[in-house]
Amino acid sequence: MKDTPQQGDGVLIVGEEACRALVGRAEAFAAVEAVFAAMASGEARNFPVVREAIGHADALYGFKSGFDRAGMALGVKAGGYWPGNAGRGLTNHQSTVCLFDPDTGRLSALVGGNYLTAVRTAASSAVSIAHLARRDAKVLGMVGAGHQSAFQLRAAAEQRAFEKVVAWNPHPEMLPQLAEVAASLGLPFEAVTPEELGAQADVVITITSAFEPLLMRDWIRPGTHVACMGTDTKGKMEVDAALLAAATVFTDEVAQSVSLGEAQHAVAGGLLSEGDITPIGAVINGTHPGRTSDDEITLFDGTGVGLQDLAVASVAARLAEAQGVAARVVL
Structure with missing residues (x-):
């Protein structure tokens, strides 16, 4: 089963609430552990990170991307850190993950990245505790x-x-x-x-x-x-x-x-x-x-690393597809 849908079916839109419902700590841990293993064996590669101060709202903005051949995950996370968001009732970290079909390069899914960033970051430290503490x-x-x-x-x-x-x-x-x-x-x-x-x-x-x-x-x-x-x-x-x-x-x-x-x-x-x-x-x-x-x-x-984001976003897209809980649009 492919992790993300084909472009011919439209682009899958997986929102924040769906991500929260679909991807728990166990799913995130397994995805992050697997992608770390793939990186070490040369099957997955992160591309250079772009991260810059935008000169507005004290924000940092950037891109993390890569390709995991083992998990067939290709894409980019765009977003950053807006320190004033807490006063607006928003989380300071804002991001979205774009997944692409590795065979064609066509956009296959847009996945909310805020919750997934938090859960994958926690999964990363948990993986380190599991293997090193x-x-x-x-x-x-x-x-x-x-x-x-x-x-x-x-x-x-x-x-x-x-x-x-x-x-x-x-x-x-x-x-x-x-x-x-x-x-x-x-x-x-x-x-x-x-x-x-x-x-x-x-x-x-x-x-x-x-x-x-x-x-x-x-x-x-x-x-x-x-x-x-x-x-x-x-x-x-x-x-x-x-x-x-x-x-x-x-x-x-x-x-x-x-x-x-x-x-x-x-x-x-x-x-x-x-x-x-x-x-x-x-x-x-x-x-x-x-x-x-x-x-x-x-x-x-x-x-x-960007591959962490792609790994958990791919899980969210796959589960959303299987459970029919995400919208589709044709670009």
């Missing part, structure tokens, strides 16, 4: 309490038998919302300082838009797994560059990691080289051992 991890640390943090927390909680959540956010008034998510999962929640978070957490997820380190190397214990999920643009930074130098570093795509991901600062400072960074798909495929000891610090630099 210690099996006995008990405390989950969350740095950031914005829109995507709830997705991150729910996805992470399914990967290990966590017994507690500790969290810190630059704006502490946002933490009660995250505490409600933890409570819904039956997990005790504690608001802490960044230093206390590092002292307690076995797994740390950072999901902020910071431009300076929020976690320092000396605060992170041996054996911790850190998933850095917020840095996706030149200049952004969530953790101390020395932490990457002390860790075994994995990523979704090495080229993005060194140019616009969390590793950009460690590489620029000479603390890390491109050859020190391993695609997580190599761990999934079994060509890299991943974590090799309980004392090893592992770090996943989740830069967010």
Whole structure:
């Protein structure tokens, strides 16, 4: 079965509500894990990212695209970040995915990208936890309490038998919302300082838009797994560059990691080289051992690649087609 419909049938339009109903955490995890594996084996390739400040509304806008031969997904996600949207009752991240028929190049589907971006980003860190965190991890640390943090927390909680959540956010008034998510999962929640978070957490997820380190190397214990999920643009930074130098570093795509991901600062400072960074798909495929000891610090630099978006959008289009819950138009 093809992941997306043929152009002769019209273009499938899959809206945000349909995506939310069709693609859950399990579907997103499977799609993202598969596309990371395809990237590592050379069956899928991301194309260069375009991401620019547009000079209006403080917005960042860009394109992520690629082709997954294994999943037969070809397309582009267009969108970006509008920091003033929260005041308008909208999410700050806005995007749409265009899928094309790999055999003809014709447009096959337009898929809402806002929910899918959040769920695939959470799936990415969850994949890293599944493959890199210690099996006995008990405390989950969350740095950031914005829109995507709830997705991150729910996805992470399914990967290990966590017994507690500790969290810190630059704006502490946002933490009660995250505490409600933890409570819904039956997990005790504690608001802490960044230093206390590092002292307690076995797994740390950072999901902020910071431009300076929020976690320092000396605060992170041996054996911790850190998933850095917020840095996706030149200049952004969530953790101390020395932490990457002390860790075994994995990523979704090495080229993005060194140019616009969390590793950009460690590489620029000479603390890390491109050859020190391993695609997580190599761990999934079994060509890299991943974590090799309980004392090893592992770090996943989740830069967010276009193939993740195409993978989850293809799932949404396929399920929408099968269930008849999307509109069609002929262009």
